[in-house]
Amino acid sequence: MNRHVPRRIVIVGGGLAGHTAATTLRAEGYDGELILVSDEPCPPYDRPPLSKELLAGTVDDTTLLTAHDIEVRTGSRALRLFPDAVESTTGTYSFDGLVIATGSSPIRLADPSPRVHELRTGFDALRLREALRTASSVAVVGAGWIGNEVATRAAALNLEVTVIDAASAPLARAMPAPLAEHFVPWYADRGIDLRLGAPVDGVDERGVRLADGGRVDADLVVMGVGARPATGWLHGSGVPVAPDGAVEADATLRAGPGSVYAAGDAVRWPSSLFGDRLRVEHWDHAAASGRTAARNLLGLGEPYDPVPYFWSEQLGHRIQYVGHHRPADTFVLRGDPTGRGPWAALWFQGPRLRAALSIDDPRTTRDARRLIAGRVPLSADRAADPDVRLNETARTPFR
Ligand SMILES: Cc1cc2nc3c(=O)[nH]c(=O)nc-3n(C[C@H](O)[C@H](O)[C@H](O)COP(=O)(O)OP(=O)(O)OC[C@H]3O[C@@H](n4cnc5c(N)ncnc54)[C@H](O)[C@@H]3O)c2cc1C
Numbered sequence: 001m002n003r004h005v006p007r008r009i010v011i012v013g014g015g016l017a018g019h020t021a022a023t024t025l026r027a028e029g030y031d032g033e034l035i036l037v038s039d040e041p042c043p044p045y046d047r048p049p050l051s052k053e054l055l056a057g058t059v060d061d062t063t064l065l066t067a068h069d070i071e072v073r074t075g076s077r078a079l080r081l082f083p084d085a086v087e088s089t090t091g092t093y094s095f096d097g098l099v100i101a102t103g104s105s106p107i108r109l110a111d112p113s114p115r116v117h118e119l120r121t122g123f124d125a126l127r128l129r130e131a132l133r134t135a136s137s138v139a140v141v142g143a144g145w146i147g148n149e150v151a152t153r154a155a156a157l158n159l160e161v162t163v164i165d166a167a168s169a170p171l172a173r174a175m176p177a178p179l180a181e182h183f184v185p186w187y188a189d190r191g192i193d194l195r196l197g198a199p200v201d202g203v204d205e206r207g208v209r210l211a212d213g214g215r216v217d218a219d220l221v222v223m224g225v226g227a228r229p230a231t232g233w234l235h236g237s238g239v240p241v242a243p244d245g246a247v248e249a250d251a252t253l254r255a256g257p258g259s260v261y262a263a264g265d266a267v268r269w270p271s272s273l274f275g276d277r278l279r280v281e282h283w284d285h286a287a288a289s290g291r292t293a294a295r296n297l298l299g300l301g302e303p304y305d306p307v308p309y310f311w312s313e314q315l316g317h318r319i320q321y322v323g324h325h326r327p328a329d330t331f332v333l334r335g336d337p338t339g340r341g342p343w344a345a346l347w348f349q350g351p352r353l354r355a356a357l358s359i360d361d362p363r364t365t366r367d368a369r370r371l372i373a374g375r376v377p378l379s380a381d382r383a384a385d386p387d388v389r390l391n392e393t394a395r396t397p398f399r
Contacts, residue, residue, distance in 0.1 A: 055132075329354055
């Protein structure tokens, strides 16, 4: 176990992971120097409300409260990492402990402009909210989590909304097509035109050009085609970065020689629970990994092995996903996806539940999370019965 406690810790990235690492260090009694370097112009804030409450206008500010004694350097972009210092646009910060928490940044098919929007920052969200006030039509590129949340809001404003995706089903990166097909009617229910199997060729002054020669003209184009770890500044530093940009950490989130840890969207870690290396873009993981990175900087040597958890609000439904599944896992439906009530999909490897996706069914999500964490064998047949509580389908007594 690493018992060396650094005297000067630098956290790069002022999102939830960086914020949680900083507040955890102080909560754990760390009394050395603590500097948080962020390229945004404001202190850390929360992102999930940006595409929900903030876009809807019920919230204006999602700032996270910061503990005392944290030097927050806003407007400071890390450019390079040396073994004992971070070079940034506002100066060089030496350290003997580091947390890499630079999150991810949106993949761009076109640069933002008055017509073209993306949604990653508070600034993006306020700009989009303002633009939605005067637009009459919106084209959303990408039927993923964030694209669908924007489409939900635009439809609530009675705008003409088109959602375009190259895949043959919505949410294609998150779930198998036979499952995602059950989401298709939700778009029509809200008056949204869903165009699947429609790769985009580009964006111009009228709207979106499709690869097959077609067009979707719209006042606004919102890009929601995914994000990539924001780790270019680590190039040549010795920190292992995979071709997809993820920082490759060990089971304690340590990511390089010395006291270097990584957290949040940017990190991939070996999960002993799932037997895979995982990288997820989830709020819950950003907080939990920020906490573990901080505690391990203080020498606690704790393994990081959570059950990943994600929620979203899509087209009038609360969707929750817990766990991690592989394409080869068998999935069973629990409840009727064609009805109006709650339902869920469960993924199994043998009798072991590996993941659950629930629609308007938080109790099944809660049960699934505990069953997955406890590696409890279930009867898949009984688990498919929505009249039996998931907890009660354990093959051995489980409370
Ligand atoms: C609109 C939106 C809605 C979401 N909704 C949900 C949801 O409903 N449920 C859910 O589970 N998750 C949701 N997420 C995902 C969740 O918010 C992220 O997983 C989480 O914010 C990741 O936290 P992070 O700290 O790792 O990264 P980030 O939040 O991306 O923070 C990283 C910070 O580092 C900064 N940075 C990057 N590069 C540098 C550099 N070189 N130098 C200095 N600073 C740098 C960035 O500007 C940013 O401030 C949503 C995300 C977005 C964008």
